[in-house]
Amino acid sequence: MQRASVSDRTARRARRRGVLYAYRALLLVAVFLLWYALTELAVLPGFFFGRPLVVLQRVWEWFSSGKIYPHLGVTLIETVLAFVIGTLLGVAVGLWLGLNPLAAALLDPYIKAANAMPRVILAPIFAVWFGLGIASKVALGITLVFFIVFFNVFQGVREVSPVVVSSVRMLGASRRQLLRHVYLPSATSWVFSSLHTSVGMAFVGAVVGEYLGSAAGVGYLILQAEGTFDINTVFAGILVLTGFALLLDAVVSATESRLLTWRPRAAAEETL
């Protein structure tokens, strides 16, 4: 009896979710149709707003000819490098300053200043320092990722439960073991809570870097198309970037739920 009602409920929930997905797809189609109608009827000038059919065709051409893959690959490498290096630096500095109140007090105003500065401005400087290749984009991405991870780890170290620290000390842990078995895992959980933001920022760093000067990458494709007033290709590039960002986010979610099994689930299940 009870089992039947439970399976009933799951079935109902699954159906409700199916309906939700259907409506979401419908909304996307509606937006494209509106876009199509407005540009076909010349309410909006196609020269500035593009034509959805041409945009979709361009995307299709990119993928069927395989022309887009090297560019996506470059953007992906830049994103991953910026994310990994920025995270490692953020964790290291966050742990160091979190455990050294004196150093933290000394550096506090400079860190705040560096974080407040709009870092996109650094892109031209990085281009001069590291050239137009991958390195300058990675550097820009790092400056964006570093601060997010740093602040989270710093906070994480300071908010480790003092009872857990005392308890682990009583169990005979040395200073190094305390760092390895208490502070690091605690900081890691904070890094994961900022994972979505920091991967997103690494991606922003890569694309903005490409857009401001490069020889490859999706940002470069968009820059080229803009140079020739090819608005359809610009929109196609934006579409590809959006899809790519969603894919990255899905990968992050999957990794997160695998690595944080020790955490209570409740908060992780929200949609937004």
Add this chain to the structure above:
Amino acid sequence: MRRVDAAPMLALDAVTVIWPGRKAGAPGYCAVKDVTFAVEPGEFLSLVGPTGCGKSTLLNVAAGLLPPSSGAVLVGGERLSGINRRAGYLFQADALMPWRSARENVEAGLLFAGAERAEARERAERWLRRVGLGGFGDRYPHQLSGGMRKRVALAQTLILEPHILLMDEPFGALDVQTRHLMENELLELWSAECPSVIFITHDLEEAISLSDRVILLSAGPATRPIGEFRIDLPRPRDVAEIRLTPRFLQVHGEIWRAMRAEVLKAYAASQRLG
């Protein structure tokens, strides 16, 4: 049963703890003053006092987590500096590492000391079975109930075979039934392992039903021992049943009369401050 030893297992000698005042030069807050007591090998000692009287402070001093402002802690006759390596500590709040499973929590101490992984794992499994959690080793703390977490903490501490077990109201957050269950299990483990125990509580009945000796502490500030009572109830005990015996009620009445004056004093002091 008792280990015979010349020096007491743990002794506090004229321990005073003063928390520094907020401003430089302001008088500090004196949490405990001139506290002297000792616990013998294998003895179960309870410290009872009103809430906020500095009981936990005393335990932290005994654990070596907090150096006293003056006075000394002697472990087996030797002056303690740094962490008390012969003591295990069971905290009032949850102290398990949330990112480690129950088994990984229990084996932690062995691994810190450099034990082999396989051996540590096997001993942890054995201890989990001893506290009634065989088969729960892979659960994370958030997947366990409050009582189960306390059992894991108990196994985590006892696996290191401490000579001294420091307990800070460990069962305070549990419901009465679970609490009695845990107290009986604690007594069983204690009689098997025979550590000296310093058990802190504000619950006089709990203290009497568990202990060999009860020390009453005065209300803060400047907490100090104000009475000492030997509990001669027979062992082994069942903590729920022993509360109904006439001898228990007699001992309880005696201690309660001594404590009531202190409780009233603490109440009066809080009224004056308020």
